[in-house]
Amino acid sequence: MRFVWTTALKDWRRHRRNPIEAAIWIGIPLLVGFLIALAFGGQGGHTPQAHVLVADEDNSFLSQLLVGALSQEAAGGFIRAEEVEQDVGRLRMDKGDATAMLVIPEGFSQAVLLEEPVALQLLTNPSQRILPGMVEESLSILADGTFYLHRLMGEDLRTIAQGPPPGATVFGDAAVAALSVRVNQLTQRLGEYLSPPLIQLETSIDEDQEEDDEITFGFLLLPTILFMALLFIAQGLSEDIWQERTRKTLRRVVVSPQHILAFLVGKIMSGAGIVFAVCLVALCVGYAYLSLSVTTLPLALVWATLSGAMLMTGMLTIQLFATSQRAGNILTMAIMFPLMMVGGSFFPFEAMPKWMAAIGTKTPNGWALQHFKGIVLQQTDPGSLGLAFLGLLGVSTVLFLVCAWRLRRGFAQG
Amino acid sequence: MIEVEGLRKQYGDLVAVDDVSFTAEPGAIFGLLGPNGAGKSTTIGCISGLLKPGAGRVRVLGHDVMTEGPLSRRKLGVVPQELALYEDLSARENLAYWGSAYGLRGSHLKKRVNSVLELSGLIDRAKEPVKKYSGGMKRRLNFACGIVHEPEALLLDEPTVGVDPQSRVRLLDLVREQSKNGATVLYTTHYMEEAEHLCDRLAIIDHGKIIAEGTLPELRAMLGERDILRIMGKFDPNIVFETLSQLEDIEIVQADEETITLATPQASTRLSDILMEISEEGFEVRETTLTQPSLESLFIKLTGKELRE
Structure with missing residues (x-):
């Protein structure tokens, strides 16, 4: 037993x-977690805004x-309009200062009221792809x-556009009153459809969905990053054999009076210790950041440590053969990366297609x-x-037994 | 004591060790001499428990290595040919770890670690990581790791390969000291000079078989090797040739007016007779040199090839 401990200590020193x-x-x-958070717009990102110059x-x-x-x-606040002179606006567009420039031609108002053709000119910034399209759509x-x-x-509208009747400078009281009455009647008529909109929503509560809604993106990322680290640690430690x-x-151990199994247990113990330390730090930070219930921390820590030890022993088995x-x-790399990708240790299961997530939960790391x-x-x-x-x-x-068998049957003597 | 009887080890069709038998006594250094690939390391592997013999019996300090493995290994020290060290750890940490593998602990372990650090001349740099050591220092530490638990039997598999002359001398002194302290030492090497100077008893191994065994004089005698006697002075080569030819078992290798070279067994015991015969003829002898034949020449005679081939 003492040799198990000294072997574990020796390995801790070496890894330190x-x-x-x-x-x-x-x-x-x-790093991967950070990039995923960026890609999925995790937290703290700004809403993109289109900057439109208007002449x-x-x-x-x-x-x-x-x-x-x-x-x-x-309109969602995604467009910020800034009025400029046309020549200044064109210069700024040439410099790529804005998403688009809208030129409202002279006579626009009259043309709209009379329902005559009028062209608004929209210049877009070719270096931007999505925002100019959104402006155009708006x-x-x-x-x-x-x-x-x-x-x-x-x-x-046409009456308003044509202006007061010939000989008068303003509309007469009767004309204004008639127009007001028509606008009011129209508003009342449309009101029952537009205010509030006559849309009936059938609502049904999907309980699972409701639970998922409580899970933040940060929470999805915590186990993903943790298990990715566990896979990396497992692969790295397994290589040590x-x-x-x-x-x-290893030969020196074989010719010593110690049993090779004690050596193997010591190595796995040292690996488990490293996994424990990493999990402890990750979980403490994660629990504090995500405000999770601390009562689950010890159990989560034990589970993550044992999972890491299992993954390490699995990788060790492959190395030994x-x-x-x-x-x-x-x-081990060829096995680790697919496991990582499919087993929810690179992308969260929630971000995967359902069929892939279903397969992923059957992998060792996905299951854990x-x-x-x-x-x-x-x-x-x-x-x-x-x-x-x-x-x-x-x-x-x-x-572990498979590892021990292989160690005793040739590997250690090599 | 290390007893090997009819040891055989085979890898597929290749017989690495074939019917090897010898006994290494306590307080003596037994040399296993042979070229690379002769079967020395395989023999050491079987004795240390690293390899399972195909046939035969190996006993270390009275314990059978097959049936009493841990017992036989407890007082056995092994210094492998390759460096078997943790380069990230210091010399002290390496020694402490290997000492603990042999059941040392506490103050006794510390004492032994300090003692072998002192012996191997590494005490001043004991805290440095081994990766910063020179090749010779690593060799000495490799040796120290094998003796940290005060073994009663010690297997040394070519411990001086690639070592600078200074470290080699130090290592050989360490080996002699182990033997002086009563340990049974089995030393393999392909360096003839090392074996000649270090070993009390020798076995020459080639192609997995022991082709000769004994003390150095026994080996020479067994092989009929002759000492070389060179006599310098003033001679008449013809008369000298005629006179010495009458003596039994003397081969005149070369003779001229100033030097006579003779080959004869046990030349040191016959030197006075030879000198008397020469002086009776009235010739003046100024100097004599007696050279015993080397193991290298013995090996060539036995196998028809040089040891380092």
């Missing part, structure tokens, strides 16, 4: 003196109404709005990860959790 190794194990998952050559009430409509909050919606307004109030062999230290160190590395989430969210009942623990220990024991 190799900071690059640890940086790879932890750094890559953190209003008409300078009428209607043209100002158009500028206001473009940048109103109801203008198109406004144009459609104008068309329908004409269908409803075309006569009155080849170091022991090539440095002939490889014909060379190089072959062992290629094999699902249980880990269950523990953290307190969604696992003690019975099934107990079974899962038994399963984890069972698989680990089988893998």
Whole structure:
């Protein structure tokens, strides 16, 4: 037993003196997590906004109404309109200062009221792809709005556009009153459809969906990054058996009075210790950041540590059956990356197609990860959790026995 | 004591060790001499328990290595040919780890670690990582790891390969010291001079078989090797040739007016007779040189090839 402990201590010392190794194990998952958070717009990102320069050559009430409509909050606030002189605007567009430039020609207001053809000129920035399209779409919606307004109030609009009758400077009281009455009647008629909109929503509550809605993106990322780190650690630590062999230290153990199994247990213990330390830090940070219930932390820590030890023993088994160190590395890498991708340790299951997530939960890391989430969210009942623990220990024991058999049957003597 | 009887080890069709038998006594250094690939390391592997013999019996300090493995290994020290060290750890940490593998602990372990660090001349740099050591220092540490637990039997598999002369001398002194302290030492090498100077008893192994065994004089005698006697002075080569030819078992290799070279067994015991015969003829002898034949020449005679081939 003492040799188990001294072997574990010896390995801890060795790994502690190799900071690059640890940086790879932890750094890559953190980097990948950061990139995924960026790609999925995780937290703290700004809503993209289109910057539209408007050259209003008409300078009428209607043209100002158009500028206001473009940048109103109801449009999602994704357009910021800035009025400029046309020549200044063109210069700024040449420099790529804005998403688009809208030129409202002189006579725009009159043309709209009389329903005559008029062309708005929209210059877009070719270096941007999505935002100019959105601006164009917004203008198109406004144009459609104008068309329908004409269908409803075309006569009155034309009357307004033509101005007071010949010989008068303003509309007479009777004309204004008649126009007001028609507008009021129209508003009342449309009101029952538009305010509130006559849309009936049938609502049904999907309980699972409701639970998922409570899970933040940060929570989805925590187990993903943690299990990615566990896979990296498992692969890295498993490779150490080849170091022991090539440095002939494994032979020295074989010729000592100690049993090779004690050495193997010591190595796995040291690996489990490293996994425990990484999990402890990751979970403490994660729990604090995501405000998770601390009562689940010890169990989550034990589960993650045992899962890491199981993954390490699995990788070690593969290394022990490889014909060379190089072959062992290629094999474990070739197994690790697909496991990572499919098993929810690169992308969260929630971001995967359902069929892939279903396969992923059957992988060793995916299975362990699902249980880990269950523990953290307190969604696992003690019975099934107990079974899962038994399963984890069972698989680990089988893998350990296979490793021990292979070590004694030739690997250590090589 | 290390007893090997009829040891055989086969890898597929290749017989690495074939019917090897010898006994290494306590307090003596037994040399296993042979070229690379002769079967020395395989023999050491079978004795240390690293390899399972195909046939035969190996006993270390009275314990059968097959049936009493851990017992036989407890007091056995092994210094492998390759460096078997943790380069990230210091010399002290390496020694402490290997000492603990042999059951040392606490103050006794610390004492032994300090003692072998002192012996191997590494005490001043004991805290440095081994990767910063020179090749010779690593060799000495490799040796120290094999003796940290004060073994009663010690297997040394070519421990001086690739070592600078200074470290070699130090290592050989360490080996002698182990033997002086009563340990049974089995030393394999392909360096003839090393074997000649170090070993009390020798076995020459080639193609997995022991082709000769004994003390150095026994080996020479067994092989009929002759000492070389060179006599310098003033001679008449014809008379000298005629006179010495009458003596039994003397081969005149070369003779001229200033030098006579003779080959004869046990030349040191016959030197006075030879000198008397020469002086009776009235010739003046100024200097004599007696050279015993080397193991290299013995090996050539036995196998028809040089040891380093």
